[in-house]
Amino acid sequence: MVFYFQLDPDVSIITGHLTETFGKSQDGIFKDIQLGDCLSSIAKGSAASNTAVISFKPVEGDVETIEEISFAELHSRVMKLASVLKESLSLGLKQRKADVNTVDAQSKTNVATYLNAGINRVYIQLACMYLRLTYIPMDSNLPKDRINLIFNSFEPIAFITDDTNVKIEDIETLTFTVDELLKKANAADIPAEEPLFKGMENPLILLLFTSGSTSPIPKGVPLRNSQLANRLSWQWSTESPLAGITGPSLIKTSCLFVDSFTEMFGPLLGGRPIIVSGTSEITSERLVTDIEILKRLISQYQITQITSVPTQLELWMNQMAGDGTAFKSLRVIVSSGQMLPYTLALKIFAVFGSGNLRLLNLYGSTEVAGDVTAISFDSKEEVSKAAIQLSTGSLVLPVGKPISNTEIYVVEGGTGSSSKVAPMGLEGEVLTSGAGILIEEPILTLSDKKLAPTLSRNYLMKSPCFPRLFQTGDIGFVCSKSENLYITGRVDDVVKVNGVKISVGNVDQILAGLDRSSGKFASLGATITLALEKGETSSQLVCFYQTSGNKTFTDRDLAAIVKTHLMSFLHVIFVEVPTFPILKHSGKIDKVKLGQNYKTGAYEKRSIVTSATKRETSDEREVIRRIFARNLALSEIAVENGEPDDNADFFLIGGDSILAAVVISELRKKGYKVNMNLFTENQKIGDLLDALTNVANPIAQSSLNGSKVPFIREFQPGKTFASDSALDAQWRNLIANILADSFVEFEPMAIAINLNRETVYQIAIGRMKQFEVMPGLLFVAGFTLSDPNGPLNDLFPEVSAVTLGYPLLTPESPGVSDPLYQKIEEAFEICNSRAEKLEDPSKCFSSAMLGARRLNAGNDIIQLLILIEESLINGAKRLGFNAIRSINTSVVTRIMSDELGYVHNCTVNIAEVFGEIGVKTNQTEILVDVVTKKLD
Template identity: 25%
Template structure:
């Protein structure tokens, strides 16, 4: 299709009108109709108009004039929407500021925009350090109540600025996009026709006002006499609550990102609902479309950058196998062009360029960047006409519909080839069993980038694909792509990480587990006998054929279990015993081999181990689990904030010399002493994994008794297993028998959920119990362990003894409980893991992906770290 036909979108509209004129027309046509609903409040169009007019008049009294900028930081209430209208009616433009966004980001936007006034609430009074006058909405409502409900005559037209919305910048500083009134008027009138809205509709608004799609949430219903149902910030993040509102409140239109739609589908949305689904902000996957189409009246895919006024291209999706972004909205021109700005009309892949009435004025205070992205339109004969370079890749289908293929800045160079990641993602998304695909180039070894595909599968599988599946995918890609575009690594996730706006967060994608990879690049061969010795041991224990002297243990997929084997083998070969924690500092063969040269007497075996010692935040101290070492906390630590220090606590006696402790109070006291010697003042954040949670609990109890400031006590999937040592023998036997019955009864449920994992776990448990019985029955026939295995077994037995004898008593503290989502064994209290009677200030439960033994393993570690960091940051506020 010729571009002239594609872009035949000219429609007359009242370009001179301001955005609020559309609202005023609704208020005149439907004065007594409900305009905004919020919880149990309902405001008519007249009430909204009169209140907005009064506040606008008050702003004018405060010296606001046309062209000024006003910041708005309010929680999601009707007053937030009324204030937006009031700002526009006063002649000013607004900067939308979500109070949930970082404080320093909001302060930057206020300063950069030159906002004369900040409208906020008493809740945030004085919160933001900015050179602006603060107007509290509570006071503004009171002060304006006596004013006439007449709109000020500010002389606003469609040519004036409506808002400045900040988006992420490549320099790390947000950039302000300037949008005029007429651009919004054009979009609202275009949307009134297609997809269509009438005064009989009822819409639900869920987008944060700092996301441009909130403009459709707010102004589309209010421009057409429809009812706007406003969701508060908590509800907007709760799929079940949103689904309940849609079901029970007669919602007919809902706009949301793919992330939000998936969230609603996952909480039990199965039936057809009479709604139009607007899906925007991120690419639509075919599996999502397939689920939404039968559940709604209409499904619309919407595309557009902030710089061209929210949405520029829309598509009514009726076939999940044929997803495009469709055709341009009214008065909008779309081109696909190559790097030389040649128009690609034959289906070639190029950059999506957008022109027309939705075009922004450019970036506020950023003339260089504006000139780079808003260029002279090479396809226009109108002098001074501009077009926006979106940075997105696309192509035209023969019928003229636009296919979106991802970001150009996701274009990478691997092994000398320039690769469009969007093209790989597009072809992966067409394969059976793949719901969603994201491809990035990782450079975990400097100078050697690798293509990594992150996939969501229909069957929910996570981790790494089987070799047969991997071969099938690679062969399918080889049929349509050159070899250099086929990913090196495939990682299966249960969820693609997203930003607060619901867009894919590529920076949050986890490192692949490189233990699945035979490395041959950047190879440095052994140069000394010690390097040869360490290399041989690593290769044997890690199952790799070739490891460079500079490869990092953790990047190779090194885990605590293999570290134990490596250190035991090193001790066997050299007679030198090194702590497992040595690998934190000496994580390459080169460094570890050099460490073997140091005198054994200089090796320290302190319980306190610096895992990630640098950073300005409150340190986190994590107690080992039954495995006795802290190596498995490395991945979690590395995924926490750059400024978050992390220390581990390893068992006394792990050097094979010191006598292990077998009393819980003494174990805890030893760790407390080391922490306080390291940091006498605090405040403190203490956590424990599995058995370590019990130790951490006793540590917190002792530190509170000492008057120390414990800001956070965290349990990493620890069950409050109260000792039965004081229970009468008969009662104990009955209790144990009944628990065994419940375990056996629960096994079929586990088997149905995951038969393979259940069989593995139960087989291992049965084997462990048989071994234990055999040892007791035939102690002389059991081969005595030596070296590392012997003294770790001794510590483990002493630790179990300490737990069996430890009496849990209530403590005046709150527990942050990080609970593994996947269960592999029966628990009496699977909700709070038994902690409610002991944490007198309550238990906050945080579900984290994985099962008990895999919560620290990729890709679970990334999500775990995110939730943990939020708790740590909240604890110090």
Template identity: 25%
Template sequence: MGSLPQLSILKGPTRPLVPNSISRIFEKVAATSATNNIALIFEENGRVSQLSYLQVDQITNRLARTIVETIKAKNLKPNSDGDYIVAVNMHPSDHLILVLLAIWKAGAAYLPLDHSFPASRIDHIIQESQPVIVIYDEGKSSNLAFRRKFLFLLTDTKDFLETPKLACEHLLSTSDNKSDKCLEEKERLHHLKDDLAIVLYTSGSTGIPKGVRIPHKIILNRLQWQFKTFPYSSSEKFCVFKTALTFVDSVSEIWGPLVNGLSVLVVPKNVTLDPEKLVENLDRHRVERLVLVPSLLRSLLMCLKLKKNTSLLKSLKLWVCSGETLTSSLAEEFFEYFPENEYKLCNFYGSTEIMGDVTFYTISRVEQLKNELTVPIGIPVDNTIIYLLDSELRPVKAGDIGELFVSGANLASGYVNGRDKDKFLNNQLAIDPVFSKLYRTGDFARLEKGCLLYEGRTDSQVKIRGHRVDLSEVEKAVSAVEGVEKAVVLCYQPGEMNQALLAFVKSGALMNENQIENILRNKLTSYMVPQVILVESIPLLVNGKIDRQALLKSYENTNNNDDSCYEIDIDYSGVKPSQMEAAKVLFDTVASVLNRSARSAISPEANFYEIGGNSLNSIYTITKLNDEGYHISISDFLSAIDLREVLERMTSSTKIQSAAPRFTAELLKNEHKAAVVDIITTSFYQKADLEQWLMPDILESDYDELIDALWEPLVEKGLSFVTKSDSGKIISVGLNFDARDEPDVQITSKLTVIFDFLESVEGPVRDERLPAGKGKILHSFMMGTHSTLSPKENVAVMQFMEDEVLRLATERHFEGIFTTNTSPLTQQLGTDVYHYQTLLDYQVNQYVASDKTKPFGLAPDSQRAIVQWKPISA
């Protein structure tokens, strides 16, 4: 007898789930937490805000009272679904999370509105969801600016105009005198249907955004699965919230840590968009897990390779990819940097309607990826069943491709206004009421050896930077542009680095690609604006349908033409003669990277992002420049106004500086003393990385005393030097000692606090990890440059001094150079340019002096002391 074929049905573990709201769970955690346990940390523009669990609980109780009183005072009613929804238009901050938690405590649900949403999208969301109130950032944009942003553009938006608005700052100030006790159940708002927590709007299959209703119970199911499968470690203190609030992934980023007593680090948007800053932030806080889209993973890996620092992000053990297709090649690239079996790379699959994640696959070694172009999407989460069904909703056999349906405790409770009921079907295959509904994902998959493999979409939806984009919605917007006769919107190479959203347009109007794209920017969210390609005709198949493959092939052939970058208009007007060689490399590199996607001429005035660049290909551009010997930091490249500024910022060991004046070094002599005192004083007193926190107790005369005490041994040892310009002026000084033969000097000033601190961080590293004995370690003790140097000259002189220290150390047969950097510039140069090894990265505000005080306690968490070592090859 033959065996019965295995059907494509996968069931996740069954786990008990006790219904509860996330806000109530938070209150229990806050009640049992120590009063000083930090819940929220936010750093922006030098401001550091920390709120304890007790503070967050009390503040949100007061805010919740104000929200309820405002709604009841205005006699505001729930929407047509019976839901009390509060729309939130705020930038990432600690205040944002306070508002979200307060909305829940009030009994309402929150609905995020992104500042980048076009007016038409805001219009639709407000009209359909009917929020009782909108809370917004007054600090980021005043009430007038807020109204101009939305109201001026929404010329026919009666519903929005009539929706009450409340500035976050006003909400906070008017709540100060409220009771900080939690609201009783009778005081809270109550939805008509269920325990609605969040409404998230996604691109609809009809091209019209639709709101997904997410109750507390499905959030709880998703979080409880996470806590069991990927538990927080005993060393895990900080978690990051960096995902846009309109993404469902933000839910687990915020609320997972907060119902477990951990600290949430709120990452400002400018840091999230800068891979270099994001890496620094994650590394500094020893973050151990991260959720990100594959395109951001690719950016971070490129950033790590560019920095050539193998110690970065070594605490980050769990990497979770979702929102886009994760390719095997990218996963393999991950394990080129992170050791196998020590780090986990996970591929989560899902959508907003199913709480973001319903299946998962964990990779810990490369051999798991063999024979597959994309990483599997794995197995179901708790209390979830996955079905692969045919067109008649019957399970397909294992190995066959079927449409993916989801049932269980991760399903949303439908859409706002009951839209698209055909997406949530009655499950004829189950008896248990937990599995009574099926969600139709619109994805194809197959089951191989108990593991799900993704096989693409059944409709026109794709993922762009983690956002679900319906190509028909974009196509409709392009076709509506006056003068466009025909438009076809396609996605080229989804999930790959060169992924592109393309609009092939046949137009009878005298408009170019840029003009059409500018019109679309006022209609579509930024990530939905396609690259417009004008064509003379749209190719058809023999059956009369559009030949989409021919269009993609024409784009690919144009893009892969090796000579295509030379067809792009490159304009060198205004480039200085001394920079022409570098400009040719920069402009040709940009042309080769952007290629067919370049929107306009490449010139000194061109902005990289406005002419077709993005954060991913910007790092690729920097990498290629690095290969050509031209170095620029990622942050400098990202923040440059135009390519002229990029050219100016190409610093450190670049060929641009080859024409810089020559410097000479002289070993320290008595005649140099006055110049040395002047340079050391201005470098350390006026620039004051550590000294600033001891002011006014530090005096300029203290440096006279310091140099006096050190002068004789500095000259005697012959390891220190001054740098002279070609005119003979002393422009810098490098003071060095044998680390095992440093003089014991007495100083009476407050500078002792700084030297005690430096000894506390350097001593254990020096004594336990570096070679023993004299003549082994050259201690680069102090470096200073003349205050009249420009930033560019300053970097050039510092590089010369670094070379001179290396020459001295090599000549005197030292085994390596030891130093501690407290300046962000020297830290960056030491790591990225001079390739020192970081032995200790210390947060200076944590230092406790011998008198039990914290002399640098007011310093931000971002201020570090980095102890580094550079071994010298024999």
């Protein structure tokens, strides 16, 4: 077990063992070890003659040793190589006028290394560490454009490679091959006597570029000696679950990932041998995927430790078919990089047995030098004992307790200074502090993107040696009994689907809780759920799954299981995939590629249906059904099986008011004369299809069926409740909140310019203040079981929609502090100027703000929006205005304006308008319609 102490028994703060040196440090810098000097210490000690590195190559279906190197020999080669490298870089340093005695020069001087053979990585990286020379590791897994991006952004002083086919285009830099450097080193008589950047207390060791499996945006993560040394010194300590492990460790992870550093130098600089490829013929990704090569390596070299991500471990378990004989030398399997599933942990012990094997579960990220917590399991009984059942029914394993000089916090209320540490057992966002976290922020290398800050002052610390705080982005809790940390999701996995917030991982957790040992779901394999874009502002949950053997269940069976745990508005599409796309350099599932494959139809398969039952795509009803299916993001196989089913409720299988408007727009383009009342009169797919194909029975006007009746009421600020200022303020707050929530969550333009919720709230409050002395209209609406014409305040809890309008020439809303608001008004004025001129602008009213809460049935929203907008039009006419103008920024308001008789004036790309006036948008095209309705 990891030695730790608990700072407070009631709250979720857990702290790893503090080393004496770190505990005395006021800046939180670990100063015990210089990694660049570790090899020298081993080579001068009793282990000098011990084996350090064994390199191998493939030979006719087997593996053969190329060379076995002792620590003394490795040290000699590295020191001579460091001398040659130091001399070779001298010219470049002079040209750059770099002062090698300064911290700034050390941080900004780096070499890029493109190395496929593991033995070359050992030589070059150890030489760089001794010289205190930062290196940027690259290999064949890195795309060409990413390599050029790195060179353009960081201007390496030199490029070192073992692949002569790799060229850096249009960039002048010193270039060396590993062979020529080693040849010079072998001929050298004098090893390096001192580092290139001497006297550096905390040098930058490497710069990693990573974007994980969920985003294509690369970021540069600088890692210093203090961070990496703390992680390795914990591994070498007696408190580590790896203490006492001897024997060789296999090096198989791509150098692009931080796990490759700890995988290689954890055992090597701790005095244990490592097994590496001596040729580029066996790359890390081949070691990851080829189970036969893995078997031969482990058996021949009696390997005791391997490190991998759970996705790859799962593949190995399936390929081994329960036979772990070839792996009997293994003493430790390290799981890192992803959450370790409970079922996989049990499967590992089922294959390898208990007693001699330890399963180590690590948790962390690149930004924290790899790992911040750890827990080990020595049997399936320990796995079962540690698992906790979540509310979703699934079992989750702990990630353990903090490693040395590390502190973990679980907080609620966000991550600002007002947040609080959550009580034990309650979920919150996971933060960490200590020796392993970043000193500098990650560096984003795409100029048109911004990286959210992850470092802040540690206002939660109980000790001065924890001054910086890092946001992991994970959600979790600390168990009050075991005081272990459990991770249950990601902050960025929380999405809003049909107005309901959900962590997409909940779906996988529910399915992970199914009994797969036998019965219906025995053939269900791994699952990955993503939230994919649907329409302008909505998302669709898609669960991808694999099967083994004969499939014993249907998608409907999975949907039925999930439905028992989720709200009815959360519809999940299930898609079977033959394999998950894998990031070859890490073994993780490539979620970006998975989503792209789905969107491009890569997973669409047509069912084999007899000619007697096959639906003809020329049938008008089925053509329309396909329009619904496409917009509901259903798969092709689901369509061929007749989905969406006639009995399915459009608003319970992923539909909402925005999607309804999109469907209507598409139907209109195909010549159907339909309006929004189509969805107010019908909810089931079959009824919608009947209405669209039954020409003799045109769609009727809304009958407002149901036990609840609609109400549309006017609210006059300062007048409706003139004698009760508190009640007046309460209504203003309600109205402003509805508008603010609606705008920032569902309004495409507001989302594109990152409009702040508080700004919308202030705009609405300011407008209501104006209405006290200026003309203006404000209507509230909803559905009620009581009298719709009774006292307005009785309807307060049931207000669901708000619309607000005023004369076109009304001044800007007062009291808005955000300068972005003035830019929005300026942009709208430009849009208005491009439409046809009004006969008398003073007689024109503006339909300015429309907002709605999500109701429990999507057709109610459509009904309510149409009715409330009609009330605004009638109100403007009552006040004597002869026209009303609107700028429609969403598909819903566009469809509504068509139905209410607005005339289209012009379409404007408001993104370009914002660009012209200095406002940044996250989209290059945001089309808005300027429309006008004459009031007879």
